[in-house]
Amino acid sequence: xxxxxxxxxxxxxxxxxxxxxxxxxxxxxxxxxxxxxxxxxxxxxxxxxxxxxxxxxxxxxxxxxxxxxxxxxxxxxxxxxxxxxxxxxxxxxxxxxxxxxxxxxxxxxxxxxxxxxxxxxxxxxxxxxxxxxxxxxxxxxxxxxxxxxxxxxxxxxxxxxxxxxxxxxxxxxxxxxxxxxxxxxxxxxxxxxxxxxxxxxxxxxxxxxxxxxxxxxxxxxxx
Numbered sequence: 001x002x003x004x005x006x007x008x009x010x011x012x013x014x015x016x017x018x019x020x021x022x023x024x025x026x027x028x029x030x031x032x033x034x035x036x037x038x039x040x041x042x043x044x045x046x047x048x049x050x051x052x053x054x055x056x057x058x059x060x061x062x063x064x065x066x067x068x069x070x071x072x073x074x075x076x077x078x079x080x081x082x083x084x085x086x087x088x089x090x091x092x093x094x095x096x097x098x099x100x101x102x103x104x105x106x107x108x109x110x111x112x113x114x115x116x117x118x119x120x121x122x123x124x125x126x127x128x129x130x131x132x133x134x135x136x137x138x139x140x141x142x143x144x145x146x147x148x149x150x151x152x153x154x155x156x157x158x159x160x161x162x163x164x165x166x167x168x169x170x171x172x173x174x175x176x177x178x179x180x181x182x183x184x185x186x187x188x189x190x191x192x193x194x195x196x197x198x199x200x201x202x203x204x205x206x207x208x209x210x211x212x213x214x215x216x217x218x219x220x221x222x223x
Contacts, residue, residue, distance in 0.1 A: 003047040006032055009087075009097030012050040013141040014043060018061050019050070020098060022211055038062040038139065038154050040208045053138065055085065055098070060131040062139045062154050063100065064192065064205045068127040069135045075126075076103045076111055081203070082124040093117045094179035100127065102193075102203060114201040115179075169194060169207050172219025178212055 003026060006012075010021045012034065019034040030044035055061075060069040068081065076082060084099045094117060095101065101113035109121030131137070139154065140146050146154075169175075174185045175196075184196035195201050207213040 001047045001050055001052060003031060005052070006047050006050070007097065009099070011037075011053045011055055011098060011138075013053060014045055014050045016141045016145055018053070018139050019043060021050075022209060035209070038065070040064055040205045051141065055083065055125075055138070057125070058132070058135045059138045060135040061137070063127070064203070065154075065156060066129065066192070067131055067139075067155055068129055069131050070125050071128045072125045074128055075109070076106055076124075078103050078105055081127040082111065082113070082119065083127055084119060084124045086123045088120065088123055090118060093119075095119070100203065100205075102201065104201075116200070169204060169215075170219055173215065174217035175207055175213045176216050178214060183216060 003024070006021060006024050008021055008024060012019050012021060014034055014036075018037050020037055021032060022035050023033040025031050025033065030046055032045045032047055032050060034043040034045055034050070035041070036043060055070055057070060057072045060067060070083060080103045081100055082103060084095055084097065084101065087095055087097050087099070089095055094115070101115055101117060101119070103111045104114045105112050111119050111124070113119060137143060169186055169189070171186050171189055174183055176183050177200075182198065184198050184200065186194055187197045188195040189204070192204050193201055194204055194207060207215075
């Protein structure tokens with residue numbers, strides 16, 4: 001793959017696993033910056049080392065320790081996650097290709113996400129938890145190269161939490177939302193969701209995305 005073909009948001013395979021491009025910096029030797037979708041680990045790579053992939057209906061993949069299946073026919077409900085595959089944001093909205101956001105409310109198929117983005121029905125597909133018999137696993141380029149033990153660990157939130165204990169956000173942390181230039185404190189958390197003091201609710205993986213959030217205060221540093 002050539003560098004000029006690489007775009008922010010693309011799904012790509014790198015070292016046999018599914019990643020997402022979060023930044024392209026041509027001046028760097030390792031110019032393509034990736035997140036590994038199964039655990040949001042940051043990776044630096046070259047364009048020649050990745051293989052692009054366009055997600056499609058019935059694809060299934062691991063996102064931060066949990067498996068989801070893409071369903072273009074599913075009607076979203078509040079609480080569902082959507083994958084934005086054809087982004088056409090209005091002026092006040094902040095999202096791009098292959099953003100994963102949580103649905104807050106739905107009106108005639110159009111959704112408002114918990115980040116206050118309005119996303120039209122033509123822009124997204126729904127991510128349904130789990131997988132179906134007719135789904136195609138795209139977590140790995142070649143699943144035969146991955147041991148059964150590794151596959152179990154990749155789909156284990158408990159293993160992920162243990163692995164990410166040092167970097168995982170905690171209640172009391174303060175983050176800057178880069179897209180709205182708003183500082184907010186984490187006031188509550190569930191297994192995979194963060195609630196900020198001003199009411200915004202996001203998936204825990206979003207605060208690990210440096211394009212979206214920047215940590216400005218770590219609560220545990222004062223303990």
